[in-house]
Amino acid sequence: MTIENVTDTLREHPFLQGFRPDHIDKLAAMASEVRFGKNELIFHEGDESSFFYLLLSGSVALEVPTPGRTVRVATLGHGEELGWSSILPSTHVKQFQARSLEEVRALGFDGERLRHACEEDYSFGYALLRAVLQVVASRLQATRIQLLDIYSPVSSKA
Amino acid sequence: MAVIEAEQERGLANAMVPALGRVAQVKKETSDTFTLAVEPASAEPLAGFQPGQFSMLYVFGAGELPISISGDPQERSRLVYTVRSVGKLTQLLVSRKPGDVIGVRGPYGTHWPLKAARGKDVLIVAGGIGLAPLRPAIYHILRHRADYGRLIVLYGARSPRDLIYRRQIEEWARLPDAQVLATVDYGGVAWHGHVGVVTGLFRYVRLQPFHTVALICGPEIMMRYVIWELETRGLQPGDLHISLERNMKCGIGFCGHCQYGPNFLCKDGPIFPYHEIRSWFGKYEL
Numbered sequence: 223m224t225i226e227n228v229t230d231t232l233r234e235h236p237f238l239q240g241f242r243p244d245h246i247d248k249l250a251a252m253a254s255e256v257r258f259g260k261n262e263l264i265f266h267e268g269d270e271s272s273f274f275y276l277l278l279s280g281s282v283a284l285e286v287p288t289p290g291r292t293v294r295v296a297t298l299g300h301g302e303e304l305g306w307s308s309i310l311p312s313t314h315v316k317q318f319q320a321r322s323l324e325e326v327r328a329l330g331f332d333g334e335r336l337r338h339a340c341e342e343d344y345s346f347g348y349a350l351l352r353a354v355l356q357v358v359a360s361r362l363q364a365t366r367i368q369l370l371d372i373y374s375p376v377s378s379k380a
Numbered sequence: 381m382a383v384i385e386a387e388q389e390r391g392l393a394n395a396m397v398p399a400l401g402r403v404a405q406v407k408k409e410t411s412d413t414f415t416l417a418v419e420p421a422s423a424e425p426l427a428g429f430q431p432g433q434f435s436m437l438y439v440f441g442a443g444e445l446p447i448s449i450s451g452d453p454q455e456r457s458r459l460v461y462t463v464r465s466v467g468k469l470t471q472l473l474v475s476r477k478p479g480d481v482i483g484v485r486g487p488y489g490t491h492w493p494l495k496a497a498r499g500k501d502v503l504i505v506a507g508g509i510g511l512a513p514l515r516p517a518i519y520h521i522l523r524h525r526a527d528y529g530r531l532i533v534l535y536g537a538r539s540p541r542d543l544i545y546r547r548q549i550e551e552w553a554r555l556p557d558a559q560v561l562a563t564v565d566y567g568g569v570a571w572h573g574h575v576g577v578v579t580g581l582f583r584y585v586r587l588q589p590f591h592t593v594a595l596i597c598g599p600e601i602m603m604r605y606v607i608w609e610l611e612t613r614g615l616q617p618g619d620l621h622i623s624l625e626r627n628m629k630c631g632i633g634f635c636g637h638c639q640y641g642p643n644f645l646c647k648d649g650p651i652f653p654y655h656e657i658r659s660w661f662g663k664y665e666l
């Protein structure tokens with residue numbers, strides 16, 4: 223992908239809606255296109271957070287391996303991000319493993335470089351962290367709904 | 381006056397007499413949910429129904445309960461019900477065997493607004509057993525495909541093992557003119573579909589406000605989240621239709637058991653346009 227293509231792709235990506243053109247350019251300069259084959263582990267639980275991905279196609283499952291079985295707790299697809307914790311300080315480790323369910327194309331960003339860019343340019347840092355916070359908030363909301371067990375038949379007044 | 385009252389009482393008594401139905405088939409959907417096909421057990425045919433309506437099913441010697449009709453409205457020879465065993469009566473109902481006779485009253489209640497939805501996209505959102513009363517609407521739309529715009533079906537269940545009509549969902553998903561997505565709260569590695577709450581599926585669909593009618597059925601808490609999400613996406617409250625559940629006794633607007641605000645759910649519902657009931661929706665003391 224040429225840098226122009228990367229810029230265009232980033233501009234269209236739902237995660238970056240509302241980003242200023244100079245912020246998009248900054249991200250484009252740090253992006254590299256990555257592909258994962260079907261059923262590949264993109265990262266393991268316990269890995270030090272390193273890469274942040276914007277998914278372009280395919281889908282990824284977040285899994286928790288438990289003794290005897292592996293539980294899928296979320297799937298992510300086109301237009302979403304993967305690995306937001308890589309933007310946090312490097313002491314942070316992955317709490318899930320991520321597996322490609324089909325061939326996946328993404329733009330990958332080195333977490334440390336992103337953190338650096340945030341420190342150097344606070345307005346870029348604010349835009350990125352605001353977008354990440356939105357993702358974290360909606361995942362938190364989804365987790366709460368999952369905890370409510372909304373399909374159980376006790377919600378009606380009997 | 382006395383004559384009119386006697387007439388009314390006779391009418392009511394007749395309305396409370398169930399027709400006899402013979403269980404023709406019982407199919408296991410999940411560990412606690414079964415689909416029963418019921419045929420007339422006497423010369424009298426079972427009445428036809430509109431998608432979304434329910435019957436009062438009588439387990440003789442035990443009691444009566446409301447169950448939505450989940451089969452094809454075009455199929456006249458039998459009525460189909462999908463029942464999740466949650467207590468005494470549902471447990472007795474799902475343990476009926478082919479040949480057993482049950483009582484059938486109805487069909488009762490309002491139906492999905494399939495006439496008003498003509499020419500529009502139809503979005504169906506179901507959670508758990510909530511797909512049962514929506515399945516007749518899907519049959520209808522697929523049979524009259526040219527009358528409707530896009531058909532979008534979003535279905536959520538707790539785990540892959542809790543999905544009902546699984547094979548049929550896979551068949552619908554292969555149709556070129558329907559978008560059918562199922563999601564589970566959690567799954568094992570054998571599940572290759574979506575994982576996450578049903579509202580998470582909205583990011584995969586393009587909704588056209590003012591041109592989409594949404595038919596929603598599932599536990600109330602799920603419907604609340606779905607409605608929030610749809611209103612955020614610009615759908616109008618009058619285009620959102622939901623099916624509600626409350627305990628019922630008579631099923632015909634007589635006993636007051638199913639009162640919901642100023643409505644009786646058995647006769648004014650169970651399906652309502654959201655704007656008509658939004659002030660009561662989510663108030664569980666009602």
Ligand SMILES: Cc1cc2nc3c(=O)[nH]c(=O)nc-3n(C[C@H](O)[C@H](O)[C@H](O)COP(=O)(O)OP(=O)(O)OC[C@H]3O[C@@H](n4cnc5c(N)ncnc54)[C@H](O)[C@@H]3O)c2cc1C
Nearest residue numbers: 375378380445446447448463464466467468469470625626
């Ligand atoms: C219009 C309408 C259509 C319905 N359609 C269907 C259907 O297609 N399939 C189906 O399986 N059920 C359906 N129901 C629900 C069904 O009628 C009840 O589950 C049933 O009456 C429970 O009776 P029971 O004796 O088995 O349980 P009870 O002994 O009365 O209750 C056992 C447990 O189930 C809970 N419970 C009771 N009623 C309900 C309810 N309505 N919803 C959720 N939890 C409940 C109680 O809180 C209790 O915890 C419908 C209800 C209505 C009002």
Ligand code: FES
Nearest residue numbers: 629631635636646
């Ligand atoms: S159940 Fe009797 S009025 Fe509705």
